[in-house]
Amino acid sequence: MNTHKKVLKFGGTSVANSESLSHVIEILKKSNEKQYVVVSALGGITNLLVSMAEQASAGEAGFQSTLATIEERHLNPILHFIPVTNQSEVISFLKAQLNSLEELLESIYTLRELTPKSLAKVSSFGEILSSKIIYKILEHQGLDVQLKDSRELIFTCEVNEREIVDHKKSSAALQEFEAKNSHALVLVPGFIATDENGDITTLGRGGSDYTASLLANYLNASLLEIWTDVSGMFTAHPNLVAQAMPIPRLSYQEAMELSHFGAKVIYPPTLQPLIENGIPIVIKNTFDAAAPGTQIDKVGTSEGGNGTVVKGVSHIEKVALINLEGSGMIGIPGFSKRLFECLSLKQINIIMITQASSEHSICIGVRMEDAEEAKKAIDSQFEFEISLSRVEPAKVETHMTNIAVVGDHMKKHQGISGKLFSSLGANNINIRAIAQGASERNISIIIDERNTQKALNTIHESFFETQTKELNLFITGVGNVGGKLLEQIKQQEAYLLENLRLKVRVIALSNSRKMVLSEVPLELDEWRAKLEASEIKADRVAFFEHIKKLNLRNSIFVDNTANEEIAGEYKNFLEHNIGVVTCNKIACASTLTNYKELKKTARRFGTPFLFETNVGAGLPVIDTLNNLIASGDEIQKIQAILSGSLNFIFNHFTTQTSFESIVKTAQKEGYTEPDPKIDLSGVDVARKILILARESGFELNLEDIQNQSFLPKEVLDTTTNDAFFEGLKNHEAHFQSILKNAEDKNCRLKYVAQLENGKASVGLQEIDPAHDFYNLEGSDNIILFYTNRYKNQPLIVKGAGAGAEVTAGGIFGDIIRIGKS
Numbered sequence: 001m002n003t004h005k006k007v008l009k010f011g012g013t014s015v016a017n018s019e020s021l022s023h024v025i026e027i028l029k030k031s032n033e034k035q036y037v038v039v040s041a042l043g044g045i046t047n048l049l050v051s052m053a054e055q056a057s058a059g060e061a062g063f064q065s066t067l068a069t070i071e072e073r074h075l076n077p078i079l080h081f082i083p084v085t086n087q088s089e090v091i092s093f094l095k096a097q098l099n100s101l102e103e104l105l106e107s108i109y110t111l112r113e114l115t116p117k118s119l120a121k122v123s124s125f126g127e128i129l130s131s132k133i134i135y136k137i138l139e140h141q142g143l144d145v146q147l148k149d150s151r152e153l154i155f156t157c158e159v160n161e162r163e164i165v166d167h168k169k170s171s172a173a174l175q176e177f178e179a180k181n182s183h184a185l186v187l188v189p190g191f192i193a194t195d196e197n198g199d200i201t202t203l204g205r206g207g208s209d210y211t212a213s214l215l216a217n218y219l220n221a222s223l224l225e226i227w228t229d230v231s232g233m234f235t236a237h238p239n240l241v242a243q244a245m246p247i248p249r250l251s252y253q254e255a256m257e258l259s260h261f262g263a264k265v266i267y268p269p270t271l272q273p274l275i276e277n278g279i280p281i282v283i284k285n286t287f288d289a290a291a292p293g294t295q296i297d298k299v300g301t302s303e304g305g306n307g308t309v310v311k312g313v314s315h316i317e318k319v320a321l322i323n324l325e326g327s328g329m330i331g332i333p334g335f336s337k338r339l340f341e342c343l344s345l346k347q348i349n350i351i352m353i354t355q356a357s358s359e360h361s362i363c364i365g366v367r368m369e370d371a372e373e374a375k376k377a378i379d380s381q382f383e384f385e386i387s388l389s390r391v392e393p394a395k396v397e398t399h400m401t402n403i404a405v406v407g408d409h410m411k412k413h414q415g416i417s418g419k420l421f422s423s424l425g426a427n428n429i430n431i432r433a434i435a436q437g438a439s440e441r442n443i444s445i446i447i448d449e450r451n452t453q454k455a456l457n458t459i460h461e462s463f464f465e466t467q468t469k470e471l472n473l474f475i476t477g478v479g480n481v482g483g484k485l486l487e488q489i490k491q492q493e494a495y496l497l498e499n500l501r502l503k504v505r506v507i508a509l510s511n512s513r514k515m516v517l518s519e520v521p522l523e524l525d526e527w528r529a530k531l532e533a534s535e536i537k538a539d540r541v542a543f544f545e546h547i548k549k550l551n552l553r554n555s556i557f558v559d560n561t562a563n564e565e566i567a568g569e570y571k572n573f574l575e576h577n578i579g580v581v582t583c584n585k586i587a588c589a590s591t592l593t594n595y596k597e598l599k600k601t602a603r604r605f606g607t608p609f610l611f612e613t614n615v616g617a618g619l620p621v622i623d624t625l626n627n628l629i630a631s632g633d634e635i636q637k638i639q640a641i642l643s644g645s646l647n648f649i650f651n652h653f654t655t656q657t658s659f660e661s662i663v664k665t666a667q668k669e670g671y672t673e674p675d676p677k678i679d680l681s682g683v684d685v686a687r688k689i690l691i692l693a694r695e696s697g698f699e700l701n702l703e704d705i706q707n708q709s710f711l712p713k714e715v716l717d718t719t720t721n722d723a724f725f726e727g728l729k730n731h732e733a734h735f736q737s738i739l740k741n742a743e744d745k746n747c748r749l750k751y752v753a754q755l756e757n758g759k760a761s762v763g764l765q766e767i768d769p770a771h772d773f774y775n776l777e778g779s780d781n782i783i784l785f786y787t788n789r790y791k792n793q794p795l796i797v798k799g800a801g802a803g804a805e806v807t808a809g810g811i812f813g814d815i816i817r818i819g820k821s
Contacts, residue, residue, distance in 0.1 A: 006031070007219065020043075117199060149189065190210075231288055248294065248295070257406040266296075280296065281295070324394050325392055342380070399450075406442050429454060474556070478510075489524060560582075582610075633788055647802075746769065747769075
């Protein structure tokens with residue numbers, strides 16, 4: 001009966017230096033089982049060896065300096081772990097091997113030739129050195145260990161011009177050794193083997209993992225442990241998806257799919273020997289041995305650790321899409337065979353295949369480096385059909401990424417594909433090709449590589465973070481309103497995450513002078529200092545390009561300005577799937593053509609465009625109106641006081657105060673626009689009733705609004721704030737006269753907007769005590785909706801209609817509305 005229960009493999013950063021080797025020693029000391037331990041070269045050494053061989057063959061003498069680096073890397077663990085009195089043997093071995101390596105490189109340098117056999121010899125030195133040194137370290141740590149050269153255990157042979165493992169010979173060699181072995185631990189170098197001519201050879205990429213897998217198979221081990229620098233296989237690449245998490249358990253097939261599509265923790269060949277005997281494999285973290293890691297076996301689980309049937313999302317970058325199409329393909333057998341055959345002869349691997357049911361086209365994915373050769377091979381194969389225009393020359397699209405969603409039991413659950421495609425569509429990510437096998441273990445798509453990170457995060461959020469949605473904000477305008485908005489976001493962070501599962505992240509900020517362009521969320525308790533310290537001048541184009549370059553899902557541009565140029569750029573944002581939330585009413589009150597184009601663009605690209613604060617600051621005016629219309633009601637009339645500033649002014653204007661002083665107070669307290677003439681001229685109110693008219697379905701322009709201004713012409717014609725206030729002062733008698741006329745009738749002055757029968761007007765009115773507007777206090781707004789359902793008693797929306805805090809609250813409300821959609 002086999003007494004070796006486990007096979008362990010340590011490689012890469014696990015054996016990179018003395019610190020990492022300390023973790024390996026601790027892991028081995030804690031095990032009471034007999035075991036085989038496979039080690040790779042010290043981290044990074046194989047790459048150095050290959051680089052030296054290539055330099056030597058190219059006639060570059062620089063390889064000699066790298067020898068010193070390799071010597072130093074291997075000396076460090078010797079000096080760290082082995083007592084001085086016992087170092088001479090292993091140091092002599094190191095120097096002898098390095099001398100042999102130098103002689104081999106010199107011969108390559110002289111011949112200017114690097115054969116596969118020479119490359120195998122050079123690259124083998126990494127495992128030969130590491131295994132000897134680690135063996136001596138373990139021996140001096142008191143472990144019962146024996147070093148066995150894998151060149152005496154793993155053999156290869158040539159079949160159909162391909163070098164493969166000779167399983168029969170290898171298994172027999174291991175069984176013979178095992179019968180005589182009495183040590184608790186056998187240390188074996190990975191990666192290297194012996195070919196049928198007795199020469200050294202290597203097992204290729206992931207060769208040390210493959211060595212461990214072969215040994216586990218031949219020993220019929222109970223378990224194979226692969227120790228790396230990560231805690232298992234992750235739901236996505238953790239460097240691209242911050243929320244990626246370890247997968248507790250996978251089936252062999254799921255692990256193969258994920259590894260094929262770029263999950264570098266394990267390579268597909270490693271799994272094949274294990275499947276034969278159903279040997280489980282566990283991916284563990286050398287630096288966090290207590291972490292459970294990922295177990296891979298023949299069963300797997302029906303659900304991932306987070307309850308989803310999708311186990312992971314993997315991807316291959318630098319993919320090219322090649323399309324062969326033409327009417328001459330329809331109904332003609334053999335086209336696919338010829339296509340695949342011509343690529344096979346050129347040793348070009350096909351990553352993905354999809355074919356239209358009409359047989360009019362076949363689309364394949366290949367590595368980008370193979371694209372040019374593939375096109376030549378295809379065009380040559382179908383040269384005759386192309387000459388007759390029955391088939392078009394192959395079309396190549398480069399810079400693509402292949403993404404795969406993997407899970408054994410996806411076929412038993414409805415809606416997986418729909419969820420995948422809808423989540424990508426909602427983020428404006430176009431899918432160029434789709435492939436799905438009948439097993440539905442893998443759904444593969446090809447997208448533009450510029451959307452790789454955005455797509456991975458979007459898919460991961462859909463399947464693994466369904467309870468949390470990230471909103472990425474890019475805010476321009478951080479004065480009164482913008483500053484309050486940032487305060488509110490900071491204050492509500494925990495609440496939104498806990499109760500609405502929303503994570504609101506501010507990525508970039510801009511005022512009229514400077515901007516902060518970050519790639520990670522800004523700390524909101526220090527945004528002012530960060531903006532003040534920034535050396536980046538405000539630049540609208542650079543701000544937009546930054547958002548576009550980051551290409552984050554759920555990106556939202558927040559405009560807290562009254563800038564006409566910024567308002568003119570909304571369409572550009574919407575076309576790039578960047579949502580727009582704005583209190584700047586210029587865009588929606590611009591030409592009817594522009595307003596309709598913005599709404600159309602938002603619908604076309606599925607991009608949110610919200611402007612609730614355009615009309616009533618934080619009041620739900622537009623939302624209420626849209627709900628009435630969406631539910632089938634029809635607007636008959638709207639009467640409203642839509643200017644909190646004008647309501648504030650006329651509520652505080654008395655015969656004992658000057659009109660000029662009240663307007664200055666309103667400006668100081670933030671009730672008016674920076675240019676108060678916009679409010680007092682009625683233009684601001686006209687824009688608001690125009691927006692309500694348009695949202696009600698009436699096609700009006702600003703000039704269609706009847707504006708009955710109460711300002712004298714001389715005041716209206718002023719061009720500066722100073723001149724404007726001087727004009728108010730000079731016409732005090734005019735304003736006092738208007739007030740006296742109203743008071744004589746027991747009326748109050750209110751600036752009223754009205755929409756009726758498709759016509760709109762704004763102007764100062766004398767309101768009698770019986771009207772709903774009479775008792776409106778402070779800076780409040782009030783809107784009366786008369787509809788088919790609310791004929792006699794209107795639906796009333798009433799509340800604070802001006803001020804930085806309520807306006808910021810309205811903007812924040814729109815942001816949250818996007819998050820909840």
